[in-house]
Amino acid sequence: MMKTRRLIIVWSLLIFLAFLILFFSLTNGAADISLTEISNAFFHFDSQNQSQQIIINLRLPRIIGAFLVGSAFALSGAVMQGVTRNPLADAGLLGINSGASLGLALVFIFFPKASITATIWFSFGGAFLAAFLIFLVSRRSVASLTPTRLILAGVAISSLFTAISQALGLVFDLQQDIAFWFVGGVANITWQQLQQVWWLYLIAVGGLLFLAGGINLLILGDDNAMALGKKPERIRFVTLILVVFLAGIAVALVGPISFIGLMVPHVLRHFTGDNYRKLLPLVLVGGGFFVVLADLLARLLNPPFETPLGLLITIVGVPFLLFRIWRS
Numbered sequence: 071m072m073k074t075r076r077l078i079i080v081w082s083l084l085i086f087l088a089f090l091i092l093f094f095s096l097t098n099g100a101a102d103i104s105l106t107e108i109s110n111a112f113f114h115f116d117s118q119n120q121s122q123q124i125i126i127n128l129r130l131p132r133i134i135g136a137f138l139v140g141s142a143f144a145l146s147g148a149v150m151q152g153v154t155r156n157p158l159a160d161a162g163l164l165g166i167n168s169g170a171s172l173g174l175a176l177v178f179i180f181f182p183k184a185s186i187t188a189t190i191w192f193s194f195g196g197a198f199l200a201a202f203l204i205f206l207v208s209r210r211s212v213a214s215l216t217p218t219r220l221i222l223a224g225v226a227i228s229s230l231f232t233a234i235s236q237a238l239g240l241v242f243d244l245q246q247d248i249a250f251w252f253v254g255g256v257a258n259i260t261w262q263q264l265q266q267v268w269w270l271y272l273i274a275v276g277g278l279l280f281l282a283g284g285i286n287l288l289i290l291g292d293d294n295a296m297a298l299g300k301k302p303e304r305i306r307f308v309t310l311i312l313v314v315f316l317a318g319i320a321v322a323l324v325g326p327i328s329f330i331g332l333m334v335p336h337v338l339r340h341f342t343g344d345n346y347r348k349l350l351p352l353v354l355v356g357g358g359f360f361v362v363l364a365d366l367l368a369r370l371l372n373p374p375f376e377t378p379l380g381l382l383i384t385i386v387g388v389p390f391l392l393f394r395i396w397r398s
Contacts, residue, residue, distance in 0.1 A: 077348065094366055135256045137361065143317070147332055150310075165225070174189065
């Protein structure tokens, strides 16, 4: 009863903070826009009104994109931690983000005029390649991955792919494009980009929420899962495919931002324990609004300039990771 009551309080607080963050994200920016104009933008949109154009075509897709990216990274991290039984697992730490970034670098080089769809699929390809190499190096069997080998393999693959991306940027004079993706940011997210990824995002999120019970069994151990008639290898394979899709979408939109998938699940796990049926919905909402809040702070710290979103999250994430390592 106490745990249920605490979870209800957490959800209520999270929803309240979400509305608060949405309000400030819509009302704060380089241009001062009144509440009346914001209301008219939603209910009486005038395409000739510049203020309303800013709300609908700039701030709103930016907020939605930030939520999508944050929830994708946070869900990826939470699922990776459960599937690998590794508390430090994260799509960034395991090199999947760097793989997706390498895919983007290849698009810039060989298909500079590629469509948004092609860019996203190249990002997926790089993420899949990174995941394949990490598991190939760390262990022959996906079912018996060890945390130490997985982290070491992820760091090695991440460093390799990052170095390749930077080398390609130097050789083909793409440093400006590569740098934009590596610092991360949601300022340039458009409705067109969101239209390309929303259905993949919903499929991946829905699939992971559906598999939450299977992840609970993996945490108990493969023997227990098999004793209950489940196939742990199949659960791992499907969840990792969905994680790669989420990471690929997020990196294609904003670049390889790390630590979101590490911080958010660890904080929210205090309220749910390792019950993934309760944890994943909380991580979905909490991770999304965490990045919306970080983007709001990035806009407000040094106006009219913007602090890089990836830098801001890293400043918080590095001490958090060191603290987790020290505690464990």
